[in-house]
Amino acid sequence: MKILAIAFFAFVFGAFAMAQDTFSIVAVDSLTGEVGSAGASCISADNLELYFPDDDPDFLGDLLPGIGAINTQSFYNATNQELANQELAAGRTPQEVIDWLAANDAQNNSTQRQYGIAALINGQPMAAGFTGINCFDYKNHVTGPNYSIQGNILLGQEILDSMQARYLAAEASGKCLSERLMAAMQGAKVPGADTRCLNNGTSSMFAFIKVAKPDDDPADPSLRLFVAYNPLGIEPIDSLQALFDAAAPCFVNTTEEAQPFDFKLLPNPSSGVFQLEMPTDQEAKLEVFDAAGKRLSLRKAVRSGEKLSLEQPGIYLVRLSTADGRGSWKRLVVN
Numbered sequence: 001m002k003i004l005a006i007a008f009f010a011f012v013f014g015a016f017a018m019a020q021d022t023f024s025i026v027a028v029d030s031l032t033g034e035v036g037s038a039g040a041s042c043i044s045a046d047n048l049e050l051y052f053p054d055d056d057p058d059f060l061g062d063l064l065p066g067i068g069a070i071n072t073q074s075f076y077n078a079t080n081q082e083l084a085n086q087e088l089a090a091g092r093t094p095q096e097v098i099d100w101l102a103a104n105d106a107q108n109n110s111t112q113r114q115y116g117i118a119a120l121i122n123g124q125p126m127a128a129g130f131t132g133i134n135c136f137d138y139k140n141h142v143t144g145p146n147y148s149i150q151g152n153i154l155l156g157q158e159i160l161d162s163m164q165a166r167y168l169a170a171e172a173s174g175k176c177l178s179e180r181l182m183a184a185m186q187g188a189k190v191p192g193a194d195t196r197c198l199n200n201g202t203s204s205m206f207a208f209i210k211v212a213k214p215d216d217d218p219a220d221p222s223l224r225l226f227v228a229y230n231p232l233g234i235e236p237i238d239s240l241q242a243l244f245d246a247a248a249p250c251f252v253n254t255t256e257e258a259q260p261f262d263f264k265l266l267p268n269p270s271s272g273v274f275q276l277e278m279p280t281d282q283e284a285k286l287e288v289f290d291a292a293g294k295r296l297s298l299r300k301a302v303r304s305g306e307k308l309s310l311e312q313p314g315i316y317l318v319r320l321s322t323a324d325g326r327g328s329w330k331r332l333v334v335n
Helices: 045-051 078-089 094-103 157-172 177-186 236-247
Strands: 023-028 035-041 061-064 068-073 114-121 124-131 140-144 147-151 206-212 223-228 264-266 273-277 284-290 295-302 307-309 314-321 327-334
Touching: 023 068, 023 114, 023 124, 023 157, 023 177, 035 061, 035 068, 035 114, 035 177, 061 078, 061 206, 068 078, 068 147, 078 094, 078 114, 094 114, 094 124, 114 140, 124 140, 124 147, 140 157, 147 157, 157 177, 177 206, 177 236, 206 236, 223 236, 264 327
Parallel strands: none
Antiparallel strands: 023 035, 023 147, 035 206, 061 068, 068 114, 114 124, 114 147, 140 147, 206 223, 264 273, 273 307, 284 295, 284 314, 314 327
16 A cells, blocks of 8 residues: 655744754564664754755655665765665675764764664564764664664653654564554654754654565555644644554455465464464475564475474464465464
């Protein structure tokens, strides 16, 4: 479902117009192969049009379908963003890309840049963040196995912590990637989250979210939403949420051909040994992930009735996929 939405109103914004973005998140989902980006800043619609006339408000985040997502912010430089894309597409890890950018800044001043990169490297989720010492305070980033959250000109660390907590809670409850990103944005819905917007009573003036599936065109991701305002006291994250709710971002194709290939893992919970039950005797690929989305094992050909084992107690995600493109996944508890 392709979504594109924007709202502009008139006002002239002043200081720090070029020092964006203020808070954002990038994340990947190793189960679905989706990559996503979301963010917001206290840059007015008029100043976006003035300084970035050829770009939409989501220009700070780039998606490489099937590979990763990059947010480039704080004294945004288009060349640096393009170089980041090239390095990630070439197979570098997020940390390697960031290290390269720090050493090869287009203006020889990486100290004022901020980056967040998340990627799938050989199916494994990885993420890294970077905050230059000359970004405006408060500045910092937090990362996890499959996400990076970063911000500058913030009220404080509590904004990043709240975004992270909302993201992780949504992940733990089984939400899809777009829902997790939107939950993280809700964590920053605080007046003055970007301190420049404190007098406006909003967190920001523009906000965006976008998610690409592995086979998406980079220029046309499956989900793309953004809003931009001038200081009228309208909360962009509320507007983004309304568009998001109407977009059905976790839409699943219900045609007969696309129905999931269901299976069972018995017993579940298990002591570590379980049996696979499938509706047919055809072969399927089985992958086991930990709770953070890291792939632990891969078996390219399994059949119904086979016994499998996991040694360590914990919560696992098991994905089964067939040669005709159908698939499904289950949560497995090992005591």
